[in-house]
Amino acid sequence: MIGFIFRLTLRQLIVRRSTLLLVGLALIPIVLAIVFRFGNSDEDPERWTARVLYLGLVVTAVLPLTALLLGTSVIGDEIEDGTAVYLLTKPLPRWQILAPKLAAAWVVTTALVLTSTVASGLIALDGAGGSIILGFSVAVVIGALAYSTVFVLLSVATNRALVVGLIYVFLWEGAITGIFHGTRYMSIRHYSLGIADWIAGTPARTFDAYVRGETALVLIVVVTVVGMLLANRKLEEVEVREPT
Amino acid sequence: MVVQDPPALSVENVSRWYGNVVAVNDISFALGSGITGLLGPNGAGKSTLLHMLSGLLKPSKGEARVLGEPAWRNPAMYRRLGLVPEREAVYPFLTGLDFVRLSARLHGLPDEEAASMHALEQVELTDVKDRKTGGYSKGMKQRVKIAAAIVHKPSILLLDEPFNGADPRQRLRMIEMLKRMSEAGATIVFSSHILEEVERLADNVLVIVGGRLAASGNFHEIRRLMTDRPHALTLRSSDDRRIAAALIGQPSIFGVSIDDGSLTVRTSDLMAFAEIAPRVARDAGVTLFELLPTDESLESVFSYLVRR
Numbered sequence: 001m002i003g004f005i006f007r008l009t010l011r012q013l014i015v016r017r018s019t020l021l022l023v024g025l026a027l028i029p030i031v032l033a034i035v036f037r038f039g040n041s042d043e044d045p046e047r048w049t050a051r052v053l054y055l056g057l058v059v060t061a062v063l064p065l066t067a068l069l070l071g072t073s074v075i076g077d078e079i080e081d082g083t084a085v086y087l088l089t090k091p092l093p094r095w096q097i098l099a100p101k102l103a104a105a106w107v108v109t110t111a112l113v114l115t116s117t118v119a120s121g122l123i124a125l126d127g128a129g130g131s132i133i134l135g136f137s138v139a140v141v142i143g144a145l146a147y148s149t150v151f152v153l154l155s156v157a158t159n160r161a162l163v164v165g166l167i168y169v170f171l172w173e174g175a176i177t178g179i180f181h182g183t184r185y186m187s188i189r190h191y192s193l194g195i196a197d198w199i200a201g202t203p204a205r206t207f208d209a210y211v212r213g214e215t216a217l218v219l220i221v222v223v224t225v226v227g228m229l230l231a232n233r234k235l236e237e238v239e240v241r242e243p244t
Numbered sequence: 245m246v247v248q249d250p251p252a253l254s255v256e257n258v259s260r261w262y263g264n265v266v267a268v269n270d271i272s273f274a275l276g277s278g279i280t281g282l283l284g285p286n287g288a289g290k291s292t293l294l295h296m297l298s299g300l301l302k303p304s305k306g307e308a309r310v311l312g313e314p315a316w317r318n319p320a321m322y323r324r325l326g327l328v329p330e331r332e333a334v335y336p337f338l339t340g341l342d343f344v345r346l347s348a349r350l351h352g353l354p355d356e357e358a359a360s361m362h363a364l365e366q367v368e369l370t371d372v373k374d375r376k377t378g379g380y381s382k383g384m385k386q387r388v389k390i391a392a393a394i395v396h397k398p399s400i401l402l403l404d405e406p407f408n409g410a411d412p413r414q415r416l417r418m419i420e421m422l423k424r425m426s427e428a429g430a431t432i433v434f435s436s437h438i439l440e441e442v443e444r445l446a447d448n449v450l451v452i453v454g455g456r457l458a459a460s461g462n463f464h465e466i467r468r469l470m471t472d473r474p475h476a477l478t479l480r481s482s483d484d485r486r487i488a489a490a491l492i493g494q495p496s497i498f499g500v501s502i503d504d505g506s507l508t509v510r511t512s513d514l515m516a517f518a519e520i521a522p523r524v525a526r527d528a529g530v531t532l533f534e535l536l537p538t539d540e541s542l543e544s545v546f547s548y549l550v551r552r
Contacts, residue, residue: 004349008335015337082331086392089298090350091322236317240300242291242330242404 001092006100009074013108016073022066026112029057029120036124046132049124050200050207054136058117059192063140064147064169067109071151072161074101075235079156084240094235102152102228109144132207135200143192146220149227150188156234184210188223191216250312252276252400252431253297258306260292267292269455270306275433279426281446281463282435289455290435291330294404297433298327310400323351326393330404330435332385336378340369340388343377347392363391366421368414382409390418394425401425403434407441419445474498475514479507480534481525490528494520508538 013019033053041048075098078084087097117140121133150168154161173189184190190211198213211219251274260268268289282290295301296308299315299322308315310325334343344363348356364370367387372380377388386409393401401422407415422445426432436442442449442463449466451459459466481487484507488500491509496517499510511517525532 001350001352004346008346011337012335082329082333083335085300085327085329085331086335086347087350088300089322089325089327090347091319091352092350093319237302239295239302241295 001096002100002103004100005087005097006104009101009104010108012077013070013074013104018069018073019108022069022112025062025066026116029053029062029116030123032057033120033124037126044206045125046129046202047206049121049129050132050136050202053120053124054117054132054196055193055207058113058120058136059139059143059189059196060174062116063109063113063143063192064173064189066112067105067144067147068151068162068165068169070105070109071102071148072155072165074105074155075152076155076159076161079238079240080159082240082242084238088238088240095232098152098228098232098235102148102231105148105152106145109148110141113140113144131200132202135196135198135202138199139192139196142195142217142220143188146188146191146224146227149224149231153227153231153234156231156238181210185215185219188220191220191223195220250309252311253433254309255293255297255303256306256309258293258296258303258308260289260296260301260304266455268296268303268452271452271455271457272306273450273457273460275431275448277426277429277431278448279422279432279434279446280448280450281442282433282450282452283437283439283442284435284452284458285437288437288452290437290452291404292455293452294327294402294433294435298325298402300327323396324398325400325402326396326398328386328389328393328401328403328406330408332382332409334377334380334385334388337376339374339376340364340380340384340391341373343388344391344395348395351396353396359395360391363395364388366394367391368417383411383414386410387414387418390421399429400431401433403432405436406434407436407438415441475511475517476538477509477511477517478534478536478538479509479521479532481507482531482533483528486528487525487530487532490524490530491521494524496520 036048075084078087114137117137118133121129121136125132151161151165154164158164173187177184177187177190190209193209194211194213194216197207197209198216200207209216254274256272258268258271259266271293282293284290292301296303297310297315299310299318302316310321313321315321338346341360341364344360345356348359353359361370364373367390369384369387369391372384377385380388386406390403390406406418410418422432422434434445446463449460449463450457451466479487484502488502488507491497492500496511496513497509498512501508509517521535522532
């Protein structure tokens with residue numbers, strides 16, 4: 001049953017026009033890496049890749065925006081257009097609908113952002129810097145799961161999930177965590193950076209995360225598990241009505 | 245209609261509001277097997293009521309029950325209940341057969357292929373079963389939704405405006421199919437704002453107006469109430485004053501007035517008026533040009549029922 005809904009959701013995501021937009025978004029780091037590689041920059045490639053390409057673009061924008069658009073659409077769009085009725089009026093516990101939907105959002109987010117991360121890193125570092133690419137790749141995979149969970153939760157908790165998600169990504173993670181450093185412990189972006197730094201083991205001058213790796217992993221697991229439980233509870237109470 | 249114990253469907257003092265807007269206001273009824281028409285103008289609260297009965301909306305007050313169990317937060321009841329929503333949306337990338345098979349699979353049916361084909365046969369869609377539903381006409385989408393809702397042979401079927409987009413032949417076939425299901429003991433509730441649809445299909449009627457239950461019971465009784473109400477008609481003729489004078493003495497006429505050059509006739513018996521009007525006009529030597537009902541909108545009929 002779970003596999004069936006998972007495949008159905010993948011098909012829904014693949015045929016959507018906005019998925020093309022996300023492919024375009026994933027191409028931006030690759031284009032930027034090509035420009036850096038073949039430009040005459042004096043910057044250290046490892047430092048540029050970690051700080052500008054990954055921290056400044058992939059983890060800050062590409063990952064959360066991809067997860068946001070996919071996470072809020074897998075269930076949210078179905079509630080919006082009424083097709084959710086065909087799943088919700090079946091004798092299934094809600095987690096059997098939630099789990100494959102979340103898995104589909106995570107898989108597609110990961111596929112897009114991971115491809116972008118690995119390809120752009122290989123281009124910018126000219127095939128070197130394996131630890132940086134590995135560190136950020138693992139961070140993207142784990143971060144994608146946490147973001148997807150939170151955005152799926154938003155889509156069943158509010159009908160303004162996209163707006164709330166954008167506020168979280170740009171206002172909370174983009175601005176507030178930059179001003180009040182303590183709030184970085186409540187940011188999936190900083191958890192992802194902590195994991196990347198932990199695995200890459202790069203020197204501080206190249207890249208240094210605020211949240212320690214072990215702490216980041218624990219927090220990201222907590223956010224994901226609590227997010228899933230809350231999303232399941234919200235899905236049990238979700239209402240579907242005809243448009244007025 | 246036979247109301248068993250517990251009833252197939254029941255609502256008790258159910259209300260539902262959205263902010264300050266009351267969509268359904270303190271409605272109670274119990275339904276057994278047979279076909280019930282939920283009749284009312286657009287925006288009356290029919291869809292809200294059906295959604296509460298199908299567990300997709302939580303009543304703000306009261307409780308909706310299916311076979312004695314609460315409808316809200318009770319996924320197990322969908323083994324016995326099927327819902328055909330009003331919205332046209334289907335998964336456009338699935339073929340008709342895939343769409344019905346999806347329903348069969350999610351119901352955990354042992355032979356989903358045979359069940360899907362049987363349901364598609366019921367709605368006469370087997371010849372287009374391999375076409376993507378995105379390319380279906382409105383009527384075909386309506387039928388494939390019905391097939392998906394009946395694939396597990398539910399004992400209760402709820403349909404929200406099921407005849408929208410269906411041509412007369414399809415409508416007739418659907419009516420026959422629903423009657424067959426009803427004869428086999430199913431409880432069927434469908435909503436409609438078209439009186440004739442309800443008349444052809446339902447034994448029992450619930451009239452909803454402004455979120456309230458305006459009338460309920462046998463269709464013919466309610467139809468009589470609707471037919472016997474005062475009717476107003478505007479009449480245009482070669483001599484309005486002469487025909488007005490001739491009509492005023494007729495027993496079925498209880499009012500005639502000429503306002504702004506327009507003749508309005510009030511009658512308590514529409515059929516009797518239709519019979520006498522040409523005769524009276526001929527005897528008076530007047531030619532009738534036009535006869536128009538002035539208050540025949542469904543809303544006015546329903547308003548009359550509410551006032552009763």
